Amino acid sequence: MAQQILNIGATANDGTGDALRVAMDKVNDNFDEIYASPLFVEDITISGNEIRANRSNDDLVLSPSGTGSISMPAIRINDNNIEATRSNDDINLVPSGTGTVSIGDIRIVDNTIRTTSGSSQDLQITNLGTGQVTIDSSLLIDSNINIKDNEIKTIQSNSDLLITPAGTGQVIIDKVDINSGSIDNTVIGATTPLAGTFTTVTANSSASIDGVVIQDNKISATSNADLELSSAGSGTVILNGISFPTADGSAGDVIKTDGNGNLGFATASAQLNHSDINDNTTTVASSTTSVIDTFDTATYRSAKYYISISDTTNGRYEMVEANVVHGPSADSTTEAYITVFGELSNYTSDGSTLPIAQFTVDVLNGNVRLKATNITSDSTVFKFQRILIDL
Numbered sequence: 330m331a332q333q334i335l336n337i338g339a340t341a342n343d344g345t346g347d348a349l350r351v352a353m354d355k356v357n358d359n360f361d362e363i364y365a366s367p368l369f370v371e372d373i374t375i376s377g378n379e380i381r382a383n384r385s386n387d388d389l390v391l392s393p394s395g396t397g398s399i400s401m402p403a404i405r406i407n408d409n410n411i412e413a414t415r416s417n418d419d420i421n422l423v424p425s426g427t428g429t430v431s432i433g434d435i436r437i438v439d440n441t442i443r444t445t446s447g448s449s450q451d452l453q454i455t456n457l458g459t460g461q462v463t464i465d466s467s468l469l470i471d472s473n474i475n476i477k478d479n480e481i482k483t484i485q486s487n488s489d490l491l492i493t494p495a496g497t498g499q500v501i502i503d504k505v506d507i508n509s510g511s512i513d514n515t516v517i518g519a520t521t522p523l524a525g526t527f528t529t530v531t532a533n534s535s536a537s538i539d540g541v542v543i544q545d546n547k548i549s550a551t552s553n554a555d556l557e558l559s560s561a562g563s564g565t566v567i568l569n570g571i572s573f574p575t576a577d578g579s580a581g582d583v584i585k586t587d588g589n590g591n592l593g594f595a596t597a598s599a600q601l602n603h604s605d606i607n608d609n610t611t612t613v614a615s616s617t618t619s620v621i622d623t624f625d626t627a628t629y630r631s632a633k634y635y636i637s638i639s640d641t642t643n644g645r646y647e648m649v650e651a652n653v654v655h656g657p658s659a660d661s662t663t664e665a666y667i668t669v670f671g672e673l674s675n676y677t678s679d680g681s682t683l684p685i686a687q688f689t690v691d692v693l694n695g696n697v698r699l700k701a702t703n704i705t706s707d708s709t710v711f712k713f714q715r716i717l718i719d720l
Contacts, residue, residue: 330362605629605717613701614708618689621711623696626655626663633716634699638685642707647674647685655690655697665690665697685709 333355338346347355373389374381382389391399391406399406403415413420422430422437430437435452436445444450456462467477473485483490492500530536535544540551550556558566566573570590578584578594585595613619624632631654638647649672655665667690676683686701686709703709 330358332362333358603719606714607717608712608714610710610712612708612710613703614706616703616706618700618702620698621701622699622713622715624715624717626692626695626697628720629697629717630654630656630720631718632697632699633718634713635715636688636711636713639710639712640685640703640705640707641710643676643705645674645676645685647672647676649673649684649688651688651699653690653697653699655692663692665692667699686711 335352336347405412434445572591582594583597611621634651636649651669653667658664686703689700
């Protein structure tokens with residue numbers, strides 16, 4: 330039924346309006362229609378500034394028709410959106426007095442958001458899809474942990490910042506720079522040491538490891554301790570490509586090399602205090618006088634040579650001995666003297682054994698020189714053993 334309008338006439342008491350009975354009949358009809366509307370059925374109650382649903386767990390639905398929306402001054406509710414209709418306007422939810430804004434189990438009081446039911450209920454802020462939860466300025470947790478930009482710190486005086494995994498979990502950090510590259514007063518492992526793996530360990534000054542100090546290119550022990558290098562199992566200690574023996578030799582043994590970087594112990598054949606024994610080889614391909622050996626006049630007085638000579642081109646071979654000594658001459662200059670004996674050669678001429686080379690000596694720049702003059706320019710090899718006797 331459409332609303333019935335009371336005819337009150339053109340002017341007061343002009344007799345043109347509705348009769349009193351007719352007018353009250355319209356009033357009754359209008360009230361009947363209002364009270365019969367959904368606003369006044371038992372499902373909804375309007376009281377003061379409150380509209381509420383009466384049935385248990387009922388929704389309160391304000392539903393426009395078609396593409397219409399629910400409009401209030403400067404506010405429009407469209408589907409699940411609450412929109413401000415004036416340009417650049419805020420949307421404010423403002424309670425009265427000490428009231429709060431409650432949304433489900435969430436209550437907003439001043440600048441605090443908290444749950445409303447259950448003392449142990451979580452407060453969750455969850456993004457949808459690939460979206461992120463963004464805090465523009467800084468985040469304060471438990472009045473102590475502050476997260477701002479890329480920094481996490483404690484703000485209570487002298488409080489520690491602890492990062493603790495649960496159960497068998499671990500704290501994993503891809504890249505670490507502690508104190509701008511320096512780690513100070515930090516014990517790794519403590520009473521229960523664990524293995525630490527490092528790709529590169531750099532110590533700007535020195536590194537001290539349980540009594541061993543590494544500084545520059547020097548490794549040293551501290552407090553009169555031995556510095557030990559030990560291999561594991563059947564391994565060996567290798568320094569600059571030289572492999573050291575894994576067990577000690579016998580008393581008086583000497584260390585020798587096999588020529589392939591492996592050192593071992595061997596029995597010393599002789600211990601000399603006033604002489605040196607060594608050997609060498611040289612090749613001469615000339616018939617001119619050539620130096621085949623030298624020794625220092627300031628260290629040694631004399632020398633004994635055993636010389637093996639080979640001229641393979643001509644099939645000639647010889648073994649000789651030579652004694653050499655040096656001393657001052659009559660004019661006080663240093664001169665050297667030689668005697669050659671015991672020649673044994675396969676080279677003969679007219680039934681006589683002939684030497685393959687002649688030997689002489691001189692002194693030059695503080696060195697005695699043993700020289701040989703070949704009887705041919707063909708390549709001749711001199712191999713000798715030398716015994717040098719001190720001054």
